[in-house]
Amino acid sequence: MIAIRAATAADARALAELRWEFRTAGYDPNEARDAFVTRCTAWMLRELQRASPWQAWVAVDDAEIVGQVWLCVVEKIPNPIAELERLGYVSNLYVNPSARGGIGTRLLEGALDWCRAHQIDRVVLWPTQRSETLYLRHGFARHADVMELKIRS
Numbered sequence: 001m002i003a004i005r006a007a008t009a010a011d012a013r014a015l016a017e018l019r020w021e022f023r024t025a026g027y028d029p030n031e032a033r034d035a036f037v038t039r040c041t042a043w044m045l046r047e048l049q050r051a052s053p054w055q056a057w058v059a060v061d062d063a064e065i066v067g068q069v070w071l072c073v074v075e076k077i078p079n080p081i082a083e084l085e086r087l088g089y090v091s092n093l094y095v096n097p098s099a100r101g102g103i104g105t106r107l108l109e110g111a112l113d114w115c116r117a118h119q120i121d122r123v124v125l126w127p128t129q130r131s132e133t134l135y136l137r138h139g140f141a142r143h144a145d146v147m148e149l150k151i152r153s
Contacts, residue, residue, distance in 0.1 A: 002103055004110050007056035007068065009048045014065040015056065016040035022094035057110050059095060059103045067095035069107040071114065076121070084121035093131065104134055112138065 007015060016037045023029075029036065047054040053074065059067035072089040079085055090111060095103045115123055124146075127135050 002059050002061045002066065002099065002106075004057055004059055004106050007048055007058045009045050011056075011058055011065055012045040012048060013037070013041045015044050015058070015068050018065065018068055018094055018096065019044075019092060021096070022092065055111070055114060057107055057114075059099065059107055061099055066099035067093075067103045067107055069093040069111050071111045071123075073118070073120065084119050086118070086120050088115045088120045088123040090123055090125040104131070105137075108134065108138060 019040050020029075020033055020036055031039075044056075046052075048056065053072050055071045055073070057069050058065045069090065070092045072091065074087050074089060076085045076087060088111075090108070093104055093107060095107070112123065123140075125135065125140070127140075
C-alpha cells in the first residue's frame with residue numbers, strides 16, 4: 001500500500017533524484033547528474049527545514065519514495081474585496097513510472113486539500129502535455145487572461 005505523507009528534510013536526496021528523473025525524461029540535461037542532485041538536495045533540504053513558502057508531499061511504497069508534489073504559497077497584497085490573499089503554485093508532480101496508476105491523483109488531491117484548509121484563493125501550474133488531463137479532471141482550466149513573459153530561453 002502506497003502512503004501519502006508530508007515530506008521531511010530526511011527525504012531531500014530522494015526527492016532531488018526524482019526531480020532529476022522527471023526533468024530529464026525526454027530532455028537533454030545541461031548539468032551532470034551528481035552535480036544537479038547535490039545542488040537540488042541542498043535546496044530541498046533548506047526549504048523542508050525552515051519556515052518556507054514551499055510545502056511538499058511524498059508517495060511512499062515500502063519505505064521508498066516513488067512520487068512527490070510541491071506547492072509554493074504566494075502571499076498577495078492585502079485586498080479590500082472578498083478575495084483570499086494567498087495563491088498556490090503547484091510544481092514537480094511526478095511519480096516513478098513503475099508506481100503509476102492513481103498515485104499522482106492522490107498526491108494532487110492531498111495538495112489541493114491542504115490549499116482548501118489554508119485559505120488559498122487559487123492554484124496555478126504549468127502542466128506537461130501528459131499531465132494536462134489529470135488537472136482537467138480536478139477542475140483546472142486554461143484561461144486566456146493568464147499572461148507569461150519568458151525572460152530567458
